[in-house]
Amino acid sequence: MLSVPLGNLLAVSDGLFDVPGDTADAGHSIDAVVRRDTGAPLAVRMRPAGLDEVVGQGHLLGPGSPLRRLIEGSGAASVLLYGPPGTGKTTLAALISQATGRRFEALSALSAGVKEVRAVIDLARRRLTAGEQTVLFIDEVHRFSKTQQDALLAAVENRIVLLVGATTENPSFSVVSPLLSRSLVLQLHSLTDADIRAVLTRAAADPRGLADEYTITPEATEHIVRVAGGDARRALTALEASAESSLDGTVDLELVEASVDKAAVRYDRGGDQHYDVISAFIKSIRGSDVDAALHYLARMLSAGEDPRFIARRLMIHASEDVGMADPTALQVASSAAQVVAMVGLPEGRLALAQATIHLATAPKSGAVVAAIGAAMADVAAGKAGAVPPHLRDGHYAGAAKLGNAKGYRYPHDNPDGVLAQQYPPDELVGVDYYAPTDHGHEREVGPRVEKLRRIIRG
Numbered sequence: 001m002l003s004v005p006l007g008n009l010l011a012v013s014d015g016l017f018d019v020p021g022d023t024a025d026a027g028h029s030i031d032a033v034v035r036r037d038t039g040a041p042l043a044v045r046m047r048p049a050g051l052d053e054v055v056g057q058g059h060l061l062g063p064g065s066p067l068r069r070l071i072e073g074s075g076a077a078s079v080l081l082y083g084p085p086g087t088g089k090t091t092l093a094a095l096i097s098q099a100t101g102r103r104f105e106a107l108s109a110l111s112a113g114v115k116e117v118r119a120v121i122d123l124a125r126r127r128l129t130a131g132e133q134t135v136l137f138i139d140e141v142h143r144f145s146k147t148q149q150d151a152l153l154a155a156v157e158n159r160i161v162l163l164v165g166a167t168t169e170n171p172s173f174s175v176v177s178p179l180l181s182r183s184l185v186l187q188l189h190s191l192t193d194a195d196i197r198a199v200l201t202r203a204a205a206d207p208r209g210l211a212d213e214y215t216i217t218p219e220a221t222e223h224i225v226r227v228a229g230g231d232a233r234r235a236l237t238a239l240e241a242s243a244e245s246s247l248d249g250t251v252d253l254e255l256v257e258a259s260v261d262k263a264a265v266r267y268d269r270g271g272d273q274h275y276d277v278i279s280a281f282i283k284s285i286r287g288s289d290v291d292a293a294l295h296y297l298a299r300m301l302s303a304g305e306d307p308r309f310i311a312r313r314l315m316i317h318a319s320e321d322v323g324m325a326d327p328t329a330l331q332v333a334s335s336a337a338q339v340v341a342m343v344g345l346p347e348g349r350l351a352l353a354q355a356t357i358h359l360a361t362a363p364k365s366g367a368v369v370a371a372i373g374a375a376m377a378d379v380a381a382g383k384a385g386a387v388p389p390h391l392r393d394g395h396y397a398g399a400a401k402l403g404n405a406k407g408y409r410y411p412h413d414n415p416d417g418v419l420a421q422q423y424p425p426d427e428l429v430g431v432d433y434y435a436p437t438d439h440g441h442e443r444e445v446g447p448r449v450e451k452l453r454r455i456i457r458g
Helices: 028-037 066-071 089-097 116-128 144-148 152-159 175-180 195-207 216-230 230-243 254-258 272-288 290-302 309-326 326-341 348-361 367-380 442-456
Strands: 079-082 102-108 131-139 162-167 186-189
Touching: 028 254, 028 290, 066 089, 066 186, 066 216, 079 089, 089 102, 089 131, 089 162, 102 116, 116 131, 116 144, 116 152, 116 162, 144 175, 152 162, 175 195, 175 290, 195 216, 216 254, 216 442, 230 254, 272 290, 272 309, 290 309, 290 348, 309 326, 309 367, 309 442, 326 348
Parallel strands: 079 162, 079 186, 102 131, 131 162
Antiparallel strands: none
16 A cells, blocks of 8 residues: 655655655654755755745735635645746645644655555545545646546545645646546746745855855846746756856856756646747737747747647638738748748748748738638538539539539630629528738739629629
């Protein structure tokens, strides 16, 4: 049977619950532990030992809030903590673990299976008969399979365990609906620059951290803030790496730049950032903000997004939001997709950038979307009458006897290439689907469409 006491958690929580011994005192001071474990990373040593040390997330920690009640030991609702890395999910789980009268068990979705889940639930059920409540912390809960998540349902609903799940992905996409409906979903926000500065200042002075043994220049601090991207763990890791490289006890900008060469990119190809950034990319193109569009393109490329995915969205956008206002937009987007397929990255980014610039600066029209949408709506409504006899296929034996193709007028027999003739089913005669705008090329197309309709409809 698997029991994962507070003191025996594996590195899946990157040292968060590293407390010696086989059992844990619910009120055990994390501060006391990390003071003894000086070999722990700075980010672990500086984890808040109480609510007063938590930086950010004020929207979740107000007086009487569900999360505060849970941390203070009086809450009874299971929660899913959802937010970017380094925003305090595991820190809050650690504080919940200290709630009076609760036993704490932890599983990692990376290593636990249904068997381990059921074993912890059985243990929690036995404890409950003795009056002890169990908090079950699951790190990266979005990685649990549907079967594993289903195994939790009854225990969560009957409060055999108080579930605390941590995830970097939107639970709406990654957690099964029954479990979602039984839990509070609390979204953590990226830390602000001011929050990160506060974290760094505390780490520099605190005995658990650098204990005022280093002089950190303001320029160095600001660079760490900039590259951290709202991630406290990344900020503390950068500070520690820079301090370890210092030969004279000074951490300056040059030392930090040498230690940290790339800023964090808030992007997850499998999560909501994937959808949020591509949405912002397309909306920036639609809004003709070429600079914002290029920013989001760079963000996706830097984070390792599949360039073929970006190319596909550009091709869709070329018809969806540019359309006939610039008929060359689809050609440019299709060409960029071909370049990406044949050349790949990094050179393919140039074609994607060119297509992005072309589409963002092109005149816009939603007439193509509106036209096909209106036509599809009529078909869905049952307006799909018989094809007029003169338009039917007349090439097979017996077609003439059925009257197929009889009376069809060949447009090329007319000097203008267009003539009066009925093309739609009877009930759709005179219906207009395409409504050209006066943007770009459609300014020229509009009058031509009206002229053609007058001729064709007699």
